[in-house]
Amino acid sequence: MSVLLDVKDIAKSFKLKGHWYHKRKLNALSPLSFAIEAKKTLAIVGETGSGKSTLAKILVGAETPTTGKIYLNGQLLKNQHFKQRCQHIRMIFQDSGTTLNPSLTIQELLDEPLILNTVLNEKQRKNLIRTTLQKVGLLGDHMNFYPHMFSGGQKQRISLARAIILQPQVIILDEALAALDPSLRSQMINLLLDLQQQMGLAYILISHNLGIVRHFSDDVMIMSQGEVVESGKTIEVMRNPQHKVTQKLMMSQNFQIK
Ligand SMILES: Nc1ncnc2c1ncn2[C@@H]1O[C@H](COP(=O)(O)OP(=O)(O)OP(=O)(O)O)[C@@H](O)[C@H]1O
Structure with a gap:
């Protein structure tokens, strides 16, 4: 399999407000690199x-990196x-469903x-x-409905429909499954x-949620203070966590894989 998204040495620092001769900087991301293939989840x-959010915003182009380059299918993405x-x-965000414009029909939202x-x-x-509505498990006729006529899980499917309608290659799920109850969450994971x-x-x-990460991802990157402290195949990292941040995360969720 060839690499789909190639992120090389992306870093981000924010200028903090301060006196002109004493400008302070916050390093939100130290240079980090990773690559993902099609049909894989990181x-x-x-x-x-x-x-994490700073990195996600850089990937979708909502933030400009201080340094680094992003390639999609070998092509440099220009900011x-x-x-x-x-x-x-x-x-797709955790609360994507609730941010759908209530005055528009689903057809207008997807249009x-x-x-x-x-x-x-x-x-x-x-x-x-x-x-597209059928692809995410809704009915074609749902296009005439308004967002308030759907449950939380269905609204999340509408957000997913909006995300896939342009045939993207990469989807970032920012805590997108966190608000769903366990049964809706597993339905959504199977759909994804x-x-x-x-x-x-x-x-x-x-x-x-390390349970979701284990069930859903192929690879994992553990971050702390803007740095990647550990990365690798999800199952291997979780079986044998090396960094104390990973170990602490697993302990805090009582998470163990034998
Ligand atoms: N626009 C900004 N200006 C200044 N500092 C920022 C800005 N955005 C993020 N930061 C800082 O960058 C660091 C990383 O923030 P970020 O939101 O990416 O973390 P996160 O891992 O997504 O956290 P969370 O899980 O709470 O969403 C934090 O110290 C944050 O305060």
């Missing part, structure tokens, strides 16, 4: 403030090409990215919206795994 785990970036790398990013006519867009195979997607899973 989990990013770390305590609060470890830099200013936001449209190209958001077509290929999409993000927005298509109008902005494609040259499809109205009929083609409507057909694509119908098939099916879509991964069908569409050749790579996932980046940001999660605090």
Whole structure:
């Protein structure tokens, strides 16, 4: 398998407010590199403030890295090409479902990215919206409904439909499964795994929950204070955690693999 997303030496520092002769900087991310293949999932785990969201924002183009480069299919992603970036790398948040604009129908919500990013006519867009809703386990006719007519789990599926409608290659799941109860969560994980195979997607899973990370990811990166302290195959890292941050995380969740 060849590399889909190649992240090389990405770092980020924020300038903090201060006197002009005493400007302070916060290093949110020290230079880090990783690569993901299609149909694979990389989990990013770390305590609060470890830099996970900053990294995710850089990947989707919402933050500019201080240094480093990102390649998708061998092509350098330019920071200013936001449209190209958001077509290929999409993000779903924990509360994505609740942020759906309540005054728009599902059809209008899913039509927005298509109008902005494609040259499809109205009929083609409507057909694509119908098939995308079916792909995420909803009905084509749900396009005429409003967000408040859906449950939390269904709203998360609508966010997923919005994320996949432009046929992206990478989806970042930022605690996207955290708010779901265990049975809805496993349904959503199975759906995500099916879509991964069908569409050749790579996932980046940001999660605090080591149970989800173990079930869902192939590889894991453990972060602390902006640095990757441990990384490797999820099962191997969890069987034999080397770094004290990983060990502490596992102990705090009473998590053990024999
Ligand atoms: N816009 C910003 N300006 C200044 N500092 C920032 C900014 N965004 C993030 N930071 C700082 O960068 C560091 C990393 O933050 P980040 O949100 O990436 O952590 P995180 O691992 O996602 O945490 P959480 O799990 O709580 O979301 C923190 O110290 C944070 O305060």
